[in-house]
Amino acid sequence: MTALVKLDDLRKYFDLGRGQRVHAVDGISLEIAEGETLGLVGESGSGKSTLGKALLGLHDKSAGTVYYGGQALPQRYKAADFQRLASRMQMIFQDPYSSLNPRMTVGEIIAEGLRGRKLSNSQKQQRVAEWLDRVGLSAGHASRYPHEFSGGQRQRIGIARALIMEPEFVVCDEPISALDVSVQAQVVNLLNNLKQSMGLTMLFIAHDLSMVRYISDRMAVMYLGALVEIGPASDVYFSPKHPYTQVLTASNPEPDPELEKQRASTTIQGEIPSPVNVPTGCRFAGRCPKVMPVCREVTPQLLPLVDEDRLVACHLYQPE
Numbered sequence: 001m002t003a004l005v006k007l008d009d010l011r012k013y014f015d016l017g018r019g020q021r022v023h024a025v026d027g028i029s030l031e032i033a034e035g036e037t038l039g040l041v042g043e044s045g046s047g048k049s050t051l052g053k054a055l056l057g058l059h060d061k062s063a064g065t066v067y068y069g070g071q072a073l074p075q076r077y078k079a080a081d082f083q084r085l086a087s088r089m090q091m092i093f094q095d096p097y098s099s100l101n102p103r104m105t106v107g108e109i110i111a112e113g114l115r116g117r118k119l120s121n122s123q124k125q126q127r128v129a130e131w132l133d134r135v136g137l138s139a140g141h142a143s144r145y146p147h148e149f150s151g152g153q154r155q156r157i158g159i160a161r162a163l164i165m166e167p168e169f170v171v172c173d174e175p176i177s178a179l180d181v182s183v184q185a186q187v188v189n190l191l192n193n194l195k196q197s198m199g200l201t202m203l204f205i206a207h208d209l210s211m212v213r214y215i216s217d218r219m220a221v222m223y224l225g226a227l228v229e230i231g232p233a234s235d236v237y238f239s240p241k242h243p244y245t246q247v248l249t250a251s252n253p254e255p256d257p258e259l260e261k262q263r264a265s266t267t268i269q270g271e272i273p274s275p276v277n278v279p280t281g282c283r284f285a286g287r288c289p290k291v292m293p294v295c296r297e298v299t300p301q302l303l304p305l306v307d308e309d310r311l312v313a314c315h316l317y318q319p320e
């Protein structure tokens, strides 16, 4: 596999003052192959969005390196870095309500990414019309304002705005969680079709594990700023190895009753610890339904479980 994106020990801490720091992303290493969709799941606050933003330079990195196409990206982006990389890497945001400027027309919003391109106004309008069509809207919508659209339509506008630059890599940060259930599948199918036709590589962040399994080649599970498991999406979903992944999958009902029967059923204990005071040793100690009350110190590094495709950070699963 050729890695388009590689994270090497990526860290992002937020300083709260008085010596307190939020360990939002706490040493993550992974690769995303060209053309691959990597799904990223984990509870609220586990650091998924921060990871996506640090990857794209929207947050300065505290430590570690992001490689893109083999090149190390800057630790802290300057305006020129954003301009240079915008046509290669883009983000689709969670909330289609707050991420679109209400004072701009849809045409102006979508055309924003074409600023700086040597295109005449009519060429830009042409490109906007093409993209409105590609996302299932119509050219006539260009002169309207965001408030005139439904949530699903606004997310389509957000998708057109990100993809009109024809990036190679897109971070989709919970692109469906603010939408009605009835339109979620339509937006996921649209993203999947665009991914196929454009040969996109994706990091797909979401809460809904069954949706992530559907759209992703591999699935990565984050807990308290760290990666606890990664592997082929169906393997992680149907045969989770880390106790945390087991409780996550168990709390995410599978609509198909046959598939539901195959899944583990365990319950998570206690509250998620504060990312300001990350427990030493096993981060999942105290919540683990398997190994209470004794929990050994373990390396937080991911260990190969079955083969190099399937990694789990748990002392219960030692390399074979």
Ligand SMILES: Nc1ncnc2c1ncn2[C@@H]1O[C@H](COP(=O)(O)OP(=O)(O)OP(=O)(O)O)[C@@H](O)[C@H]1O
Pocket: 014, 022, 023, 024, 042, 043, 044, 045, 046, 047, 048, 049, 050, 051, 275
């Ligand atoms: N700008 C910030 N300043 C301080 N702390 C922050 C900041 N942004 C995020 N955090 C903290 O970092 C941790 C990770 O947050 P993040 O939003 O990345 O999690 P998440 O997994 O994406 O959650 P959700 O699914 O709710 O979006 C949380 O404890 C959050 O409160």
